[in-house]
Amino acid sequence: MGFEWNQRTALEKLIFLKFIIMENNLLQTKNYSFINRLKISLRRASLMLLLLLVPFLSQAQDYDLLLKGGRLIDAKNKIDAKMDVAVKDGKISRVATDIPASTAKKVLNVSGLIVAPGLINIHTHVFAGSNPGFLDGQSSQLPDAFAIRSGITTVVDAGTTGWRTFPEFKAKVIDPSITRVLAWINIFETGFSSGSGFEPDMGTVSVQKTAEAIEKYKDYIVGTRVGHYKGKSWLPFERASEAAKIANKPLFVECHMPQYTLQEQLDHMRPGDIITHSFENVSERMTVVDEQGKVRPFVLDAQKRGVLFDVGHGGAGFWFNQAIPAYNQGLWPNSFGTDEHRTSMNSGMKNMLNVMSKYMNIGMSIPEVIARGSWNAAKSIKREDLGNLSEGSVADIAVLSIINGKFGFVDSGQNRIEGDRKLEAELTVRAGRIVWDLNGLAANTYK
Numbered sequence: 001m002g003f004e005w006n007q008r009t010a011l012e013k014l015i016f017l018k019f020i021i022m023e024n025n026l027l028q029t030k031n032y033s034f035i036n037r038l039k040i041s042l043r044r045a046s047l048m049l050l051l052l053l054v055p056f057l058s059q060a061q062d063y064d065l066l067l068k069g070g071r072l073i074d075a076k077n078k079i080d081a082k083m084d085v086a087v088k089d090g091k092i093s094r095v096a097t098d099i100p101a102s103t104a105k106k107v108l109n110v111s112g113l114i115v116a117p118g119l120i121n122i123h124t125h126v127f128a129g130s131n132p133g134f135l136d137g138q139s140s141q142l143p144d145a146f147a148i149r150s151g152i153t154t155v156v157d158a159g160t161t162g163w164r165t166f167p168e169f170k171a172k173v174i175d176p177s178i179t180r181v182l183a184w185i186n187i188f189e190t191g192f193s194s195g196s197g198f199e200p201d202m203g204t205v206s207v208q209k210t211a212e213a214i215e216k217y218k219d220y221i222v223g224t225r226v227g228h229y230k231g232k233s234w235l236p237f238e239r240a241s242e243a244a245k246i247a248n249k250p251l252f253v254e255c256h257m258p259q260y261t262l263q264e265q266l267d268h269m270r271p272g273d274i275i276t277h278s279f280e281n282v283s284e285r286m287t288v289v290d291e292q293g294k295v296r297p298f299v300l301d302a303q304k305r306g307v308l309f310d311v312g313h314g315g316a317g318f319w320f321n322q323a324i325p326a327y328n329q330g331l332w333p334n335s336f337g338t339d340e341h342r343t344s345m346n347s348g349m350k351n352m353l354n355v356m357s358k359y360m361n362i363g364m365s366i367p368e369v370i371a372r373g374s375w376n377a378a379k380s381i382k383r384e385d386l387g388n389l390s391e392g393s394v395a396d397i398a399v400l401s402i403i404n405g406k407f408g409f410v411d412s413g414q415n416r417i418e419g420d421r422k423l424e425a426e427l428t429v430r431a432g433r434i435v436w437d438l439n440g441l442a443a444n445t446y447k
């Protein structure tokens, strides 16, 4: 075992230098008495011993995990640079340009890879079960089945449950999941009805009960949600907004409300409220881009006012003839919610990294893409403790690779574009634990 200077701590370097200086002084001394030689020997021995013990006495193996040499992208801290990340006790312990390998129990070489905050998917349906439809149903997906393999450490369920069904959802899905599961609570008491896909009648809407549920489950519920409503009355929308306002949370608007116009929906939204399926092109809602290819002025006005646009790709919610002109005219999505469900994940959407890759190939820079998949999403759900790699934050980390090649990307209308870059999740760390490792970066070499 050699003394590799670059791998040593400052304290080790200091002791080593002191040792060299002492040896140099000894060479110049002329006093060779027995006592003096004994003194010299003892001093040499004690310094050597100290040098050997430093790794155990100071910060050696202090960290549980060290990711070395990656390109760290952390929008909150405005970092896009080659930096190391050290993890201890489930938290980000240190971020620095060169953290010695000797200081960690496990060291992974992630050079050539992107190290990002764990990704956040703000539009999913995860109350999976055996019923038809979404509520405890077959159309929803268990979060651990799709999230961590895509670098996602936090998902937000989009109103699959209301105040009456939320406790069952928490017990069956939120509590046992590795993925952090948060929720938009539906203004309708049961959430999705398992039959038609549209919500039941208005008698089941309660601001008070919804606000109480948000307060009771404030660690999990990030706001209210309205959508899948075919009536004309604005009461459900207004009540969802009111409950959100009481709780100081955003409202999540999932369209599928054919009797409301797009302009009316946006006019009813406050700054910080989120509209999803932003780039859809289906008969139930007016598109954001008009027939001449221009983003409608009232849409840009809503964006200026602070209304946030989520992709909400889904099975029908993302069309290149909307997303590309919108992108070119400045209507960028704030987050990459996928509207994850059985149909969308097996169609053009596929997974959140595929949605992010579409934007990379449309022209968005990698740091902008990563910011929208992490920090912007965290801010939009008012969870600024997430989506960043600040020292002290929970160690939710996505290590991503960019694959170069020839790829096809498909929208909800079966239209295809070609691209040359694609994101892939190499490693996912959730609260300090490696939960996804595509190529066995952390595995032992088989001999």
Ligand SMILES: [Zn+2]
Residues within 6 Å of the ligand: 123, 124, 125, 158, 254, 339, 340
């Ligand atoms: Zn949805």
